Amino acid sequence: METKNDGPKQEQRLTKKGKETRARIVAAAAKLMFERGVAGTTVEDVQREAKVSASQLYHYFQEKRELVHAVILFQTAQVLSAQEPLLSHLDSIDALWSWRDAIVSLQVERQCRGGCPIGSLASELADSEPVARAELASGFMKWELAIRGGLIAMHERGQLRGDAEPERLALALLTALQGGLLLTQVHRETSPLEVVLDAMLAHIGSFAQS
Amino acid sequence: METKNDGPKQEQRLTKKGKETRARIVAAAAKLMFERGVAGTTVEDVQREAKVSASQLYHYFQEKRELVHAVILFQTAQVLSAQEPLLSHLDSIDALWSWRDAIVSLQVERQCRGGCPIGSLASELADSEPVARAELASGFMKWELAIRGGLIAMHERGQLRGDAEPERLALALLTALQGGLLLTQVHRETSPLEVVLDAMLAHIGSFAQS
Known part of the structure; x- marks a missing residue:
């Protein structure tokens, strides 16, 4: 850091x-x-x-x-701010679905080009540039913490069952999103992004209780 | 093709x-x-x-x-053959978990370096080289079809419920794996790969019936 x-x-x-x-x-x-x-x-x-x-x-x-x-700092700030105000309030299943829809729409707008600006830098630099790798890891961590914040709030309010692990779910969701952005870029269509986010949100939803 | x-x-x-x-x-x-x-x-x-x-x-x-x-052809062949014989037989929940463990172990062996050889090429070439993009998409499709084969077999044998969609689950699983390999490379530890595959296998497992 x-x-x-x-x-x-x-x-x-x-x-x-x-x-x-x-x-x-x-x-x-x-x-x-x-x-x-x-x-x-x-x-x-x-x-x-x-x-x-x-x-x-x-x-x-x-x-x-x-x-x-x-x-790296610029792209991290851009990527995170592009997801606001949704990203800071992922504290309900509905909010998670709205965020999912916004991310998919953004890829449609971009004609599925570009992938994730941070993910692309990461893929290129992670092995060859140790300092850049650490900075990218820290950028991803900011993103993960934003997602985690919402899930922890749901967990604390009892909207997610006690056995849900918000930390693991947040990391899994961000990881799935990265795969979705990469394969959407490769296939030039959003189905990889959609199916992986749908699967992850169904998984998170399986811990929901009202 | x-x-x-x-x-x-x-x-x-x-x-x-x-x-x-x-x-x-x-x-x-x-x-x-x-x-x-x-x-x-x-x-x-x-x-x-x-x-x-x-x-x-x-x-x-x-x-x-x-x-x-x-x-691209070489790396696709290498990546797929490195997952054999597991990849061609992902037709039980146990087989999926063994495959998951093998992939995680491989990343540990590699000290979490390198990411996915196909995914890295994809991230670099998808937007700038249309022919390479199509070849990479076709390489990913081979991988997806191998995963899909196992899930379809489970579905047909009634080991996955009727409402499971093996095609979507296979694409989601490969997509999640790609995200896992990328973030494992960035964070230099396998937890992103582990949590995302665990979440996806739990999701697939939620359709299991004996």
Whole structure:
């Protein structure tokens, strides 16, 4: 978790204009890395896409890995905020189904392209970049904790039976979602995502009590 | 599916020695692309790893995309055969659990590195390489059909209730597995894989009848 503060710390020292430039660079890098992968994106590509000079880019990011670090934080924030306000309130079976529907709709809108922005980075970087792997793990953990929060609330209110394990269910649900996003991208249709979320919500529903 | 015959057709024309050389090139390419990704692997890297000359490599593969094509077929065959004899006989709840245990053990052996060789290729290539995407989809379909075969057999024998849908359950199980392999790679521990497979097998088990 400690590595996650480098970006924001550096950011605090920037002027408003500096922050805007930095944000433009990060958004450009995120876009390109999402489309072409990290390996397929050069610092020069990012420079062109963000319309900044080489020295401007270097001022904010001395190395490509710093840019990757900022992109991981950016994509994590984007992915989580795109699921709000649903994600913070997954504390009923109905809420879980609404969230499921919203995620499926988003993939339909995107024509099943792209997969998960965090999952794609993870697949590319997990084995080769230890620092990126830890940052991605921490991004997934934020997501998992948001899901877990809702399930724990249901459990505590007695809406899930005592033998339900909200921690395991939350991890299983996020894991299933990742598989669903990947296979939806491969098959170019949402049925993998739908069937796996339906199965997981049926499983969670099997612990429900009124 | 039609693209899948190019490789084997070409292969049939080769002498025994030619087939061996071609196989060595494909295995070398698969190894490097698994470790570094497709974008991170050059034709020259493959040449060095396979210990062949540039003209030898060119004799078998005129373009990198032909090599990628061969790697997809190779990895699909490897992944499926690594799960045998279990994969072809997933026709009881016990068999499903044994398969689950074998997959988890394999990840422990691999120290949770690598993820799924097909899933990793899919994440990298699905959006940028339409032919590769179709080949990967077909590789996943083979896997899905193997799982489906066992579940259909259980359904027909009445070991799964009439309202169970083996096709959906098979796709959900493979999808969950993909998510499990990805998050296991990210977190460097098997709990995501374990909890998602446990949840899916519990869900399938909820349709069981003796």
